[in-house]
Amino acid sequence: MFKKILIALATTTLVASPIVSAQAQAQHYNGQHRQEVTRTVVKEKPNGRTVIKQKTTVRKATPQARRWAKGQRFDRRYATNYRVVNNYRDYRLSAPPRGYQWVRSGNDAVMIAITSGLIGAVVGSAIR
Known part of the structure; x- marks a missing residue:
């Protein structure tokens, strides 16, 4: 019984930590913003083994519309x-x-x- 509780607690920690860190993770790379999202999938097999798969997706952030004004330098x-x-x-x-x-x-x-x-x-x- 205690072993099942420890496994459940460990899998919950493994699943929750990348989700929390992925939401706040935005990096500045070569002058462009990018966002990394890590997704963790935990599956239990019938033989009692636990399989953990992690997939990291990197997305470029959409550029914000620039507001131009008279006197600025246009780029x-x-x-x-x-x-x-x-x-x-x-x-x-x-x-x-x-x-x-x-x-x-x-x-x-x-x-x-x-x-x-x-x-x-x-x-x-x-x-x-």
């Missing part, structure tokens, strides 16, 4: 769905001044200086 690495907008009239945007261009970041239209990357204007939800 296309942080822009979601980055594209240069050549047909700005179709989106009811004004013609960009010389040295500027309209680009897309998510659903926002951002006018940036071509050489310096400074943001001249931001039109939110202009592109759908």
